[in-house]
Amino acid sequence: xxxxxxxxxxxxxxxxxxxxxxxxxxxxxSYGLLIAGYIVLQLGAVSGLIGRNLQGQxxxxxxxxxxAISLNLVVGIxxxxxxxxxxxxxxxxxSGVLVARVVGLHLGFEPAVVLIAMFFGAVMAALAGFVIxxxxxxxxGDYLAIVTLAFGEIIVNLMNVIYFGFDGNGxxxxxxxxxxxxxxxxxRIIAGAIGATGTKTMATFTMGLLLCLFTVFVVxxxxxxxQGRAIMSIRDNRIAGESIGLSVRKYKLMAFVTSAALAGMAxxxxxxxxxxxxPLKFNFNTSVLxxxxxxxxxxxxxxxxxxxxxxxxVLPEAFRQFADYRMLTYAVVLILVMIATYNxxxxxxxxxxxxxxKPVKNKDKDKDKPKxxxxxxxxxx
Amino acid sequence: xxxxxxxxxGLSLGSVYAIIxxxxxxxxxxxxxxxxxxxxxxxxxxxxxxxxxxxxxMNAWLALLIAMFVxxxxxxxxxxxxxxxxxxxxxxxxxxxxxxxxYFLQNVALLIWGANPKMFTSLFEGVQPxxxxxxxxxxxxxxxxxxxxNIIVMxxxxxxxxxxxxxxxxxxxxxxxxxxxxxxxxxxxxxxLTFAIGSGLAAVAGVLMCSAYPVLTxxxxxxxxxxxxxxxxxxxxxxxxxxxIGGLILGIxxxxxxxxxxxxxxDAIVFACLIIVLLVKPTGLLGKKISEKV
Numbered sequence: 001x002x003x004x005x006x007x008x009x010x011x012x013x014x015x016x017x018x019x020x021x022x023x024x025x026x027x028x029x030s031y032g033l034l035i036a037g038y039i040v041l042q043l044g045a046v047s048g049l050i051g052r053n054l055q056g057q058x059x060x061x062x063x064x065x066x067x068a069i070s071l072n073l074v075v076g077i078x079x080x081x082x083x084x085x086x087x088x089x090x091x092x093x094x095s096g097v098l099v100a101r102v103v104g105l106h107l108g109f110e111p112a113v114v115l116i117a118m119f120f121g122a123v124m125a126a127l128a129g130f131v132i133x134x135x136x137x138x139x140x141g142d143y144l145a146i147v148t149l150a151f152g153e154i155i156v157n158l159m160n161v162i163y164f165g166f167d168g169n170g171x172x173x174x175x176x177x178x179x180x181x182x183x184x185x186x187x188r189i190i191a192g193a194i195g196a197t198g199t200k201t202m203a204t205f206t207m208g209l210l211l212c213l214f215t216v217f218v219v220x221x222x223x224x225x226x227q228g229r230a231i232m233s234i235r236d237n238r239i240a241g242e243s244i245g246l247s248v249r250k251y252k253l254m255a256f257v258t259s260a261a262l263a264g265m266a267x268x269x270x271x272x273x274x275x276x277x278x279p280l281k282f283n284f285n286t287s288v289l290x291x292x293x294x295x296x297x298x299x300x301x302x303x304x305x306x307x308x309x310x311x312x313x314v315l316p317e318a319f320r321q322f323a324d325y326r327m328l329t330y331a332v333v334l335i336l337v338m339i340a341t342y343n344x345x346x347x348x349x350x351x352x353x354x355x356x357x358k359p360v361k362n363k364d365k366d367k368d369k370p371k372x373x374x375x376x377x378x379x380x381x
Numbered sequence: 382x383x384x385x386x387x388x389x390x391g392l393s394l395g396s397v398y399a400i401i402x403x404x405x406x407x408x409x410x411x412x413x414x415x416x417x418x419x420x421x422x423x424x425x426x427x428x429x430x431x432x433x434x435x436x437x438x439m440n441a442w443l444a445l446l447i448a449m450f451v452x453x454x455x456x457x458x459x460x461x462x463x464x465x466x467x468x469x470x471x472x473x474x475x476x477x478x479x480x481x482x483x484y485f486l487q488n489v490a491l492l493i494w495g496a497n498p499k500m501f502t503s504l505f506e507g508v509q510p511x512x513x514x515x516x517x518x519x520x521x522x523x524x525x526x527x528x529x530x531n532i533i534v535m536x537x538x539x540x541x542x543x544x545x546x547x548x549x550x551x552x553x554x555x556x557x558x559x560x561x562x563x564x565x566x567x568x569x570x571x572x573x574l575t576f577a578i579g580s581g582l583a584a585v586a587g588v589l590m591c592s593a594y595p596v597l598t599x600x601x602x603x604x605x606x607x608x609x610x611x612x613x614x615x616x617x618x619x620x621x622x623x624x625x626i627g628g629l630i631l632g633i634x635x636x637x638x639x640x641x642x643x644x645x646x647x648d649a650i651v652f653a654c655l656i657i658v659l660l661v662k663p664t665g666l667l668g669k670k671i672s673e674k675v
Contacts, residue, residue, distance in 0.1 A: 081473065135660050142415060142472065146614045147659055149607070150652035157649035177643055193645075284607065288480050295477045324492060331484035335463055338481065342474040343466045 023224045029303045030216045034065075037310065038209045045205075054317060059273040061313045062208025063266045066215040068293035068305040070262035073219050075291070076300030077228065078255035079235030080137075081145040084152030085290050088260040089267035090159055090282035091128045092121030096268025097196040097277075098164055101189045102172065110202045118211070118268040125264020126257050128155075133256040137249055152287050159279035164190040195278035196271050203273035211269055215262050216302060222258060231255050296337060382517040387640050388633065393524030393593065395632020396531035400586040401609030402616070402624035403538065404579030410555040410619035411575045414472060417479040418459060419583060420606015421486035426452045426584030427591045427601060428494060431501055441504045449584040456580025457573050465569070483603075490599040498598045501591040523592045530589065534582065535625050542621060551575055555619065608635075608648075611655050617668025626666060631655075 041058060044050035067089060074082045096117035104113050136147045163175040166187040173180050179192065191197050222228045231251045234241040242248055271277050293312060297304030319326045340346055401423060408416045426448045433444035463482050467475050505522040512519050542548035553561040554571045562568050590605060591597055608631065616627025631651055638650040658666065 075473070081476070136656070139659060139663050142409075142618070143614065143659060143663060145415070146611065147656055150611065150655050153607070154649045154652045157646060157652075161643070161645045177645065284603075292477060292480070295473060299473065327484060328488040328492065331481050331488055334481035335478055335485065338474055338478045339463070339466045342470045344470065 023220070026302055027216075027220050030220065030306060031213065033303055033306050034209060034212050034216065038205070042205065053320075054314065057313060057317050058205040059203045059208045059269065061310050062205070062212050063270045063273075064290065064293065064313050065212050065306050065309040066266040066269075067263055067290045068297065068309040069212070069215045069219050069302055070259045070266070071290050071294050072297075072300060072302060072305050073222070073255050073259040073262070075294050077219075077223055077235070078231050078252055078259075080252065080256070081141070082148045082256075082259075083145050083284065083287050083291065084148035084150075084155075085259075085263055086282040086284075086286035087148075087152035087155035088125040088129060088263035089270065089286070090155050090279060092118075092125040092264025092267030093271035093277060093282070094159060094162070094190055094196055094267075094279075095124040095264075096121030097199050097271040098189055100202065100268075100272055101199070104200065105170075111204075111207065114202050114204075114207055114269065114272055117272060118265045121268030121271075122261040122265040125267065126261035128264075129257040129260025130253070133253045133260075137252045137256060149284060149287070152282070152284060156279050156283050159190075159195070159282070160193050162190055163188075163192055193278065193280075195276060195281070197276045199272060199275050199277075201273055201275055203269050207269060211266060212306075215266070216306075218258065218262060219302060222255075227251065227254060292334065296334075383640075385518055387636050389520055389524055389528075391633035391636035392629060393527045393632070394636055395612075395629035396527045397586050397590045397593070397628075398605070398609045398612045398632050399531050399625045399628025400534055400582050400589070401605060402613035402628045403534070403621065404583050404586075405610050405613040406616075406618050406620060406624040407551075407575050407579050409613070411551060411572055412464070412468065414464065414475045415479065415610070416464075416579075417476065417606070417610075418482035418486060419579065420602035420604075420609070421483045421490075422452055422455060422459075422580050422583040422602070423587040423590065423606060424490060424597075424599065424602030425455060425486060426587030427501065427597050428490060428499075429584070430588045430591070431499055431597055434502060435499075441502065441506070445504065445585070445588050448588060449581045452584035452587075453577045453581040456576040456583075459580075460573060460576040465572075487599045487603075494599070496599065498596045501595040501597050503592040503595060504588065505592065521593075523589070527589045527593065530585065531625070531628075534585070535621070538578075539621060547571070547574060608651065611652065614665055615655050615658055617665030619669070620665075620667045623665060623667035 041050065045055050045058075067085060071082065071085045074080050074085075099120040100113050100117040103116050107113055107116075132148075132151050136144060136151075139147060161177045163173075163178070163180050165173050165180050165183045166189070167173045167180075167183060173183070180188075186198055188194075188197055189199075223232075230241070230246050231254065234246060234248050234251055238248060267282075289312075290309075293309040294305055296312070297306070297308035316326055316330065319329075322329075401419065404419050404422075405416060408414065408419070429448035429451045430441075430444045433439045433447050434441050439447075459482055463478050464475060467478055503523060505526065508522040510519045510521045511525070542552060550561070550566045550571045551574065553564065553566055554568050558568060561571075586605075586609075587602065591601070609628065612627035612631040613624050614627070615631060616623030616625070631654075634654055635647050635651050638647040642650060662668070
């Protein structure tokens with residue numbers, strides 16, 4: 001019964017309940033895309049069609065796909081704007097690298113080390129998400145966005161003054177706001193503004209694929225669970241959700257912490273893909289980059305995010321020879337795409353053309369009706 | 382004396398933030414959008430003034446006026462081309478577009494002026510700092526002028542918004558867009574005017590900031606932009622006196638954190654203060670409480 005009510009509050013949820021195959025379709029497309037992409041890229045790499053430079057991008061592509069999916073959990077499914085996703089990635093990255101270095105001393109099997117590092121990265125990022133989420137999730141809309149932005153900047157700032165390393169006896173040493181004294185360069189693990197350094201690069205493309213599959217699995221299952229429907233109903237109508245006894249804070253926190261944990265996991269894999277990662281890598285620009293993937297892929301659309309993240313990571317690399325104009329073009333394309341997809345006049349024209357192409361589909365008319373009614377209701381209130 | 386010196390430089394930095402924050406707060410008030418490109422308009426203002434005074438050998442004050450003019454036009458143009466087509470489509474689309482505009486401006490600056498930092502000549506080139514209390518307290522002309530400029534801008538803007546017809550129209554639009562239109566107010570014009578004022582002030586802030594910290598790169602505006610934005614939220618976004626108070630407090634916190642705690646952690650402390658303020662007062666210091674309609 002409660003589940004029915006949840007579905008009816010969330011307009012999109014109801015539609016999905018009616019068309020029950022929607023979730024299966026989304027899952028199928030998402031997993032299929034990931035696996036097909038993996039096979040194509042692996043074949044390309046083996047046959048030599050894909051150059052070294054692009055091969056170096058395989059793991060970052062996976063990481064960004066995973067980040068786009070986990071941010072979609074907050075932006076699309078929970079409906080909150082987060083501008084600090086890279087902060088959680090940073091937490092996962094540095095804690096993961098640290099654990100990998102320590103565990104790596106005793107454990108020779110690299111994939112196991114990577115898994116442990118990713119697990120630890122996820123735990124630490126979840127913890128960060130929990131600590132930051134509890135106080136701030138009561139804030140509304142743009143204010144929440146600002147606080148997540150502030151949080152991301154604080155993380156980068158803190159990482160700039162944190163030092164970890166082994167001393168002469170192989171013991172782990174920690175220092176805050178000043179470098180560790182009397183330590184060899186090779187024994188540094190995290191060195192302030194230099195970041196994680198001397199890391200053995202253990203991340204592989206297969207690991208990246210597993211990360212993406214796991215992220216899709218978690219997000220889709222959450223979306224398709226009772227909790228997920230609660231989260232979406234709060235997004236669509238917070239007051240109605242509250243009035244049937246949903247704890248807004250609890251469900252928002254659930255989405256936020258899950259998203260943070262997944263970002264931490266991706267961050268750990270990212271950290272293990274490079275010998276050095278500076279904290280500055282995780283500043284506001286990276287958070288925005290991930291948000292751009294989410295928005296261009298379609299807010300709330302999992303496989304759209306996968307495509308957007310993959311294409312937008314590969315394209316700037318592929319056009320490196322036009323270095324000067326590449327970012328300029330990127331900016332112009334970004335603006336044009338946003339206007340083309342969101343401008344009401346262009347949108348209605350496109351859907352008119354679309355309707356001509358597909359005359360059988362009269363469902364769209366039904367779709368518009370409740371929306372219009374809702375709008376009129378809002379203005380009247 | 383050290384305390385007083387720090388206080389003055391904090392007020393000076395805070396005044397720059399306050400002037401930038403005005404642009405954010407007015408734009409947010411009237412069109413409910415987070416204009417992330419505002420920081421880059423500051424940078425363009427700095428570069429324009431640099432080009433006029435260094436390449437063309439113009440008087441620094443004339444260069445400032447031209448920079449203001451260029452930025453005002455730029456602000457109107459950005460609103461017209463990038464933001465207006467998306468008005469009323471939800472904050473996320475406009476936010477991403479604003480970020481696109483920000484990338485665009487940064488990369489245009491990178492193409493024109495290159496990545497190497499340019500040395501900016503101050504508005505007060507050659508003016509000796511004032512020494513007080515036997516030389517232990519020095520006040521630069523830049524900081525004095527910045528503080529004064531901030532006060533003047535605040536007074537003029539408050540008078541403009543409260544007393545003139547155009548100002549009242551702006552307030553009406555920010556209160557209720559639809560109702561204002563029904564009353565015969567030209568909404569487009571009001572929003573354009575807001576962007577024009579905000580961007581013109583951004584040019585002033587850019588020149589003042591570069592006078593005090595004379596290094597100019599295509600990303601110069603990014604961090605001050607984010608911090609001024611924080612200041613606007615700190616004081617209650619949408620409120621003009623809030624922007625001033627938020628900017629000043631933030632500037633003072635930053636300088637004090639830098640002087641007494643740690644240079645590296647100054648930014649973290651500033652942002653932490655923002656979070657604390659928002660937790661205690663979710664709409665900022667002077668922000669209006671928005672009641673919810675069911």
